[in-house]
Amino acid sequence: MNPRFADWVNNVQETFVREILKVAANPQAISFAWGFPNPSSFPIQELQNAAQKVLSENGRSALQYSSAQGHLPLRQYIANRYLEKKGIKVDPGEILITSGSQQGLDLIGKIFLNKGDNVLIERPAYVGAILAFSVFEPQLRSIPLLDDGIDTGLLNEALKEYNPKLFYAVPNFQNPSGITYTRENREKTAEILENHDTIFIEDDPYGELRFIGQDLPSMKTYLADNVILLGSFSKTVAPGLRLGWICAPPQIMEKLLIAKQGSDMLTNYFSQCVVHQYLMDNDADSHIEGIRALLKEQRDFMLSAIDEHFPEEIEITRPEGGIFLWSTLPEGLSSVELFSYAAKENVIFVPGDAFYVNMKNTNTLRLNYTGSNEETIKEGIKRLAKAINQFMSDKII
Amino acid sequence: MNPRFADWVNNVQETFVREILKVAANPQAISFAWGFPNPSSFPIQELQNAAQKVLSENGRSALQYSSAQGHLPLRQYIANRYLEKKGIKVDPGEILITSGSQQGLDLIGKIFLNKGDNVLIERPAYVGAILAFSVFEPQLRSIPLLDDGIDTGLLNEALKEYNPKLFYAVPNFQNPSGITYTRENREKTAEILENHDTIFIEDDPYGELRFIGQDLPSMKTYLADNVILLGSFSKTVAPGLRLGWICAPPQIMEKLLIAKQGSDMLTNYFSQCVVHQYLMDNDADSHIEGIRALLKEQRDFMLSAIDEHFPEEIEITRPEGGIFLWSTLPEGLSSVELFSYAAKENVIFVPGDAFYVNMKNTNTLRLNYTGSNEETIKEGIKRLAKAINQFMSDKII
Numbered sequence: 001m002n003p004r005f006a007d008w009v010n011n012v013q014e015t016f017v018r019e020i021l022k023v024a025a026n027p028q029a030i031s032f033a034w035g036f037p038n039p040s041s042f043p044i045q046e047l048q049n050a051a052q053k054v055l056s057e058n059g060r061s062a063l064q065y066s067s068a069q070g071h072l073p074l075r076q077y078i079a080n081r082y083l084e085k086k087g088i089k090v091d092p093g094e095i096l097i098t099s100g101s102q103q104g105l106d107l108i109g110k111i112f113l114n115k116g117d118n119v120l121i122e123r124p125a126y127v128g129a130i131l132a133f134s135v136f137e138p139q140l141r142s143i144p145l146l147d148d149g150i151d152t153g154l155l156n157e158a159l160k161e162y163n164p165k166l167f168y169a170v171p172n173f174q175n176p177s178g179i180t181y182t183r184e185n186r187e188k189t190a191e192i193l194e195n196h197d198t199i200f201i202e203d204d205p206y207g208e209l210r211f212i213g214q215d216l217p218s219m220k221t222y223l224a225d226n227v228i229l230l231g232s233f234s235k236t237v238a239p240g241l242r243l244g245w246i247c248a249p250p251q252i253m254e255k256l257l258i259a260k261q262g263s264d265m266l267t268n269y270f271s272q273c274v275v276h277q278y279l280m281d282n283d284a285d286s287h288i289e290g291i292r293a294l295l296k297e298q299r300d301f302m303l304s305a306i307d308e309h310f311p312e313e314i315e316i317t318r319p320e321g322g323i324f325l326w327s328t329l330p331e332g333l334s335s336v337e338l339f340s341y342a343a344k345e346n347v348i349f350v351p352g353d354a355f356y357v358n359m360k361n362t363n364t365l366r367l368n369y370t371g372s373n374e375e376t377i378k379e380g381i382k383r384l385a386k387a388i389n390q391f392m393s394d395k396i397i
Numbered sequence: 398m399n400p401r402f403a404d405w406v407n408n409v410q411e412t413f414v415r416e417i418l419k420v421a422a423n424p425q426a427i428s429f430a431w432g433f434p435n436p437s438s439f440p441i442q443e444l445q446n447a448a449q450k451v452l453s454e455n456g457r458s459a460l461q462y463s464s465a466q467g468h469l470p471l472r473q474y475i476a477n478r479y480l481e482k483k484g485i486k487v488d489p490g491e492i493l494i495t496s497g498s499q500q501g502l503d504l505i506g507k508i509f510l511n512k513g514d515n516v517l518i519e520r521p522a523y524v525g526a527i528l529a530f531s532v533f534e535p536q537l538r539s540i541p542l543l544d545d546g547i548d549t550g551l552l553n554e555a556l557k558e559y560n561p562k563l564f565y566a567v568p569n570f571q572n573p574s575g576i577t578y579t580r581e582n583r584e585k586t587a588e589i590l591e592n593h594d595t596i597f598i599e600d601d602p603y604g605e606l607r608f609i610g611q612d613l614p615s616m617k618t619y620l621a622d623n624v625i626l627l628g629s630f631s632k633t634v635a636p637g638l639r640l641g642w643i644c645a646p647p648q649i650m651e652k653l654l655i656a657k658q659g660s661d662m663l664t665n666y667f668s669q670c671v672v673h674q675y676l677m678d679n680d681a682d683s684h685i686e687g688i689r690a691l692l693k694e695q696r697d698f699m700l701s702a703i704d705e706h707f708p709e710e711i712e713i714t715r716p717e718g719g720i721f722l723w724s725t726l727p728e729g730l731s732s733v734e735l736f737s738y739a740a741k742e743n744v745i746f747v748p749g750d751a752f753y754v755n756m757k758n759t760n761t762l763r764l765n766y767t768g769s770n771e772e773t774i775k776e777g778i779k780r781l782a783k784a785i786n787q788f789m790s791d792k793i794i
Contacts, residue, residue, distance in 0.1 A: 001622045001646065002594050006511050006533070009652050036462055044456035051448045059441035063635035066431055099496050099639075099661040100678045106660045110532050114403050115512065131659040136403070148673050165401050197399050225398045240666035242496075249398065255406050262528040263503045264496040269637035306745035324416050 003240070005090035008137050016336070016354055020306070023343045030380035032349045032367040035175065035323055038298070040289045042238045043278065054270070062273040068243070068260045071272040077279055078231065078245055085208075086218050090247055095255055097267045101232040101244030103204055105132035108166070108201060108228060110259040111246055111252070113138045119160035123148065124326075124355035124364065126175045126203065129168050138165075140357045143203025145177055149185030156192045168201040169221065173209065173322025176355050176366035180320055182218050190222030198226075199252075205232040205244075208288050210321035211296035225249040236288050241271045263373070295323065298369040301377045309385035311392065325367040329388070333395055334361035341387035347380045405534050413733070413751055414662070421724070427744045427777035429764040432572065432720055435695070439635045440675065447674035451667070456554040459670040465657045467494025467642070468669040474676055475628065475642055482605075483615050487644055493653055494664045496630040498602055498641030502529035504626060505598060506722045507656040508649070510535045515559035519547065519763065521723075521752030523572045523600065526565050535562075537754045544575055546582030553589050564590070565598040568616065570606065570719025571753050573763035577717055579752045580613050587619030595623075596649075602629040602641075605685050607718035608693035631674055633685050633719070636667045653715070692720065695766040698774045707784035708789065722764040730792055731758035738784035744777045 020033050054062050069075070073090035080087040091175040098104045105128065113136035121129060123142035133140060141158055144151045150169065158164070171181040181189065193200055220227040248256060248298045260266070291366070302325060306316055315328040329335060335351040342348060352364030369377060417430050417661055451459050473488035479485040495501045502525065510516070510533035518526060520539035530537060538555055541548045547566065555561070563776070568578040578586065599616045617624040626644040634640070645653060657663070699722060703713055712725040726732060732748040739745060749761030766774060 001596075003649055004509065004594065006507065006509055007651055009508050009655070012401055012655055034462070038455035042457060042460045044452055045458065047460070048449065048452040048456070051452070052445065055441055055445040055448070059445070060436035060439060063439045063441065063444070063637040064436055064635045065431070065631075099665070103661040110543055111402055111406050112400070114755060128659070128662065131655070135656065135659055196519070198610065199398075199400060234462075238667075239462045240460040242661065242663070242665040251398070252400055255402055258406070258409055258528070259532065262499075262525070263660070263719075264500040264639065265525070266639070268496070268668055270635075270668065271665055390685040 005298065007223060008135055012134060013201055013357070019339070020348055020350065021061060022171065022380060023346075023348050025066040026346060029346045030346055030376055030383065031371060032347070032369070034371065034382060035368055036371050037235050037239060037323070038294060038370050040296060041284065043287060046278055046282050047238070047274060050274045050281060053281075054273045054277050062270050064269070066266055066269040068257050068266045070095070070267055071269065071276055074272050074276040075245075077276060078247070082247070084217070086221075088218055088220050093246055094249060094253055096246045096248070096253060096260060097272055098244045098260075099205065099264060099267050100234060100239070100242045101230045102128050102132065103263070104230040104244055104246040105129050105203075107246065107256050107259045107263065109133045109136045110263070111255040112165050112199070118164035119250040120158055120162070120167040120198070121357075122165045122169055122174065124352060125168070125177050126170055126356050127354045130357060131204070133168075142357060144173065145179050147179065149179065149181030150189055152185065152188045152192060155189065159192065159196050159198060163196070164198050166201055167198050168203065170203045172216070173206040173324070175205075175322070176350070176352075177322055177326040178317040178322060178324045179326070180216070180318030186216060186219060186222065193223060193226065200227045201230065201334055202227055204323035205230070208232070208236050209292060209295055209323070211292045211299070212320040219240065228252065229316065236284070236291065237278065240273060240349055242268065243271055243275055295321070296371060298372070300327070301374045302381060303379045305341070305381035309382055311385075311389060313392075314388060319325055323368055323370045325369065327365050327367060329363040329365075330392070330396075333363050333392070335363060335365040336361060338365070338387060338391050341391045342384055345383040345387045347383040349384070405532055410754070413748060416736070417745055417747065417751065420554070420743075420745050423743060425743045425778065427773055428768060429744070429746045429766065429777060431768065432765050433768050434636060434720070435470075435633050435691060435767050436690060440679065440684060443675055443679050444635070444671060447671045447678060450678075451670045451674050454650075455670065458599060459667050461666070463663055463666040465654050465663050467664055468636065468666065468673055471528050471669050471673040472642075474673060475644075479644070483612070485615055485617050491644055491646060491650055493643045493645070493650060493657060494669055495643055495657075496661060496664050497631060497636070497639045498600065499529065500660070501627040501641055501643040502526050502600075504643065504656045504660065505655050506530045506533045507660070508553040508652040509562050509596070515561035517552070517555055517559070517561045517564040517568055517595070518754070519571065521573050521749060522565070523567055524751045526600070527754060530565075539754060539764060542571065542576050544576065546576065548576030549582065549585045549589060552586065555592050556589065556595060560593070561595050563598055564595050565600065567600045569601055569613070570716050570721070572602075572719070573721055573747070573749075574723040575716030575719060575721045576723070577713040578613070583616060583619065584606055589617060590620060590623065597624045598627065599624055600627040600633055602627070603719035604628070605633050606689060606720070608689045608696070609717040625649065633681070634648045634675065635674055638672060639665065640668055640672055644787040686706060692718070692767060695769070695774065696722070698771045699764065699766040699778060702778035704777045706779055708782075708786060710789075711785060720765055720767045722763050722766065724764060726760040726762075727789070728760060730760050730789070731760060732760060732762040735784060735788050739781055739786040742780040742784045743786065744780040746781070
């Protein structure tokens, strides 16, 4: 056999995942690597009740094929919530239920990208977006993130130089950096984008998970139909149900529906019915309030352990929501090299390289705090601090 | 807003689905259009029990993220069943759980196809495969189906002329034609393919649904690692759970896993656990036996109504399994035109055009018998016969 693969397959960037998995297999290892929500927050009993109700009352329909666009009552719920929580008015016809918001990225890539098209992403960027888009062989151009959001000066230049079809961003508690665009940064970004045909892809998986400060306006507030929103139930209900959505204006929705049919026909309809039933019969807001409180606690444990144990030279972001911290080592130090030191201490993270296009041996790393309790977080950070100290003393002398 | 779509989007073939849906909205309409399984065969109570067990015993894990490749026990079940039912030995590592077998087509398109690559399909071909592959802009070359399978003479020529990367086929109870490749046709096809690097994609959603005659060998029996198998639980358990799989050799699996992560990270893990639990706690074979008996009955009702009411000039396939019949009108008559006559009589089908690339006003149509009971089938066929007679007398005089 001599399979002839597509070009992108031969060019795909290695993600270091295998190395991480090898260390993670050790039961002694403490992992800050993945973005798993804490399973203690899954509403298991409530979902059990919802599944019973759906199957007893409506089993024949819930187990059958259904529309490519998704369960209408669930789309109505999402539309109502946009209005209630963000003041955005959208029609349920502008919402498509996807297999996690990851599928939203695939569908967007499919309907927009020809080989060589320019796409703006953040630097660092969500690794799953880089992977999803790479299939279509665009030119990914990254714009640096600053403490207050995207670098609007460089954004402006890139828009003029590349006339990109899309600008993909995570304005709230970004993955991997934890950075949130300030109100001023959003306004400035919108002002710059207004003069371009570039569609802003606002990926917002963590938007409901703010535990400090006030919610900020969606970019759709400023740019209306030039924005596609992506959302997810993975962090507010449970990720194993694989339910996310795309919110896009009708002209784009029409094309997304064609791509959806070719991709998997429709999203798991049983799960759509179960989650909708769960949302009808329970107080989603108070459940999310509980998740926020838990996240805040975990984030605080990690930050205070870092403040106590990390050397001063290590920078760290202090997110107001979401699930990730982003750490920067002194210039010239590679977090891939640090990974070997950390592996010896049985603690793991994702080295920054995964979140850049064509950059190697970067000095950044991503830390997740949702998978662990107080004790594990403290112990893991202690181990990581030990690894950092060892690494820096080997390197800097 | 002026969205700049990818080229394929602007070239995508209209599927006539909207026209069909318009007529289907009339509650008086009898539909032979879709390939929906009969919901009376869904094991609702058994799935309810399985869902309870999974959530009570293992809720935290079943609702969490999991591996891109899918639930190992479910992959072991599928591997065992290949051995038991088809004598094919595969490792669970060669199986990837997908969001319906439709997603298998998308992933295969992703990892193999560059723009312009040659792909062989059947004529007529499964419309979902045409759509899935079209995203990647291959040259789809169709090889006619004959009563006993693919036209091996033309297949041989096409392989030499186009050196295609893939040959996509549904050898058992093909969608849309209901045709099954005979043993001799399989052997001849394998012999021809042996000398080429073309990968045979064997899509087998109906393989377990044979109600007449003996099962025939999978093409993997002859061509080993040059075959990728696609399977599905949609017709043997329930389609709303969106569970299918790809079986591919390790060298290809490695690439499929990368594409899977970019597409939706993993398939709905909760549903994977539920279906596995269902398969462990119940006799899947006797359930499938029941589905087969029901299908045979429905198929017989439809064929005998056709024999009674259709004019002699209309040809019809007599499938040994699966869910579709394929009807051919006298040459020169368009089934799209017939559709308007049928719509007036409140009966619908899918005109053949949907199943061809770049062919219009073909004289073929697809009929599904699984959605209806005896009475509806008889009434629907009577109506369709009336429409055909009217159409032919308007046209042929």
